[in-house]
Amino acid sequence: MKILNDLDAFAKTPTVVTIGTFDGVHIGHQKIIKRLLNTAEQGHLKSVILTFFPHPRMVLQKDAHIKLIHSIGERCQILDSLGLDYLFIKKFTHDFSRLSAKAFVKNILVDKLHARKVIIGYDHRFGRNRNADINDLRKFGEYYGFEVEEISSQDIDEVTVSSTKIRTALKEGNIEKANAYLGHSFMITGKVVKGKELGRQIMFPTANISVDETYKLIPKKGSYVVSSEMGGQLVYGMMNIGTNPTVEGKKESIEVHFFNFNKDLYHQNIQVNLLQRIRDEEKFESVDALKAQLLKDKAVSLQFIASQHA
Incomplete structure (x- = not known):
């Protein structure tokens, strides 16, 4: 797996992309990543996860109390073990948060990542003030020539529930339960x-x-x-x-x-x-x-x- 912080270094190769924090890279995340890897193999594409660091809440809400299951280094290590081609860690800043939905899609997904397919949660929101959703992304896909595949509410709920249960288990000292949800x-x-x-x-x-x-x-x-x-x-x-x-x-x-x-x-x-x-x-x-x-x-x-x- 190649870790990128600068997309100018990204090779001009068609990709399938999914976007998210992936904190913990737990069993719910692994299900989505497996789907990403299978899609990449079937479509002869490179698999890419686009993630953000620092966590948006750290920047926009100055939330010094936010606690993540893994450090960014630990997250990279686990993702690397799953067979991903590329991990792009986009530095999250106030300027980036003001980027319009269209600019995000064109500048990053299309021009830099050469996305042919984007796998995204049904409830995913993006762009300035998070004002765009999966329906907007589908319209952009029709215009720019990429397909949008939806992650169902059931799978997204599994991710959310797993993350919550892991954090709760760790705070309670129930390491066996946390490890069961993490899958490691x-x-x-x-x-x-x-x-x-x-x-x-x-x-x-x-x-x-x-x-x-x-x-x-x-x-x-x-x-x-x-x-x-x-x-x-x-x-x-x-x-x-x-x-x-x-x-x-x-x-x-x-x-x-x-x-x-x-x-x-x-x-x-x-x-x-x-x-x-x-x-x-x-x-x-x-x-x-x-x-x-x-x-x-x-x-x-x-x-x-x-x-x-x-």
């Missing part, structure tokens, strides 16, 4: 930074992960079974999201203890996949009590991991 493991990506090193003192050294993307949705505080790929090797561990109340921590942190792994990860970017939730975050009477609980958590984690390979 929820992930957290970030840089390993220096922490207080309390874990090292109690024989549970941790990698402290700093997530740069403030819009990334972080699940409910607590402990989770996780996995990560390190140099081509799958490594398991357990992760805590929280403030470390036992030692009077104030700031929320994300810390991972990997099993049978002792390499230096400082300043490296790592991706952690959340597999199952173990428990809520607790404040223990002492550090020794915390260590005793961590030993129990490790046993639960190893039992879960063994069950996945049984």
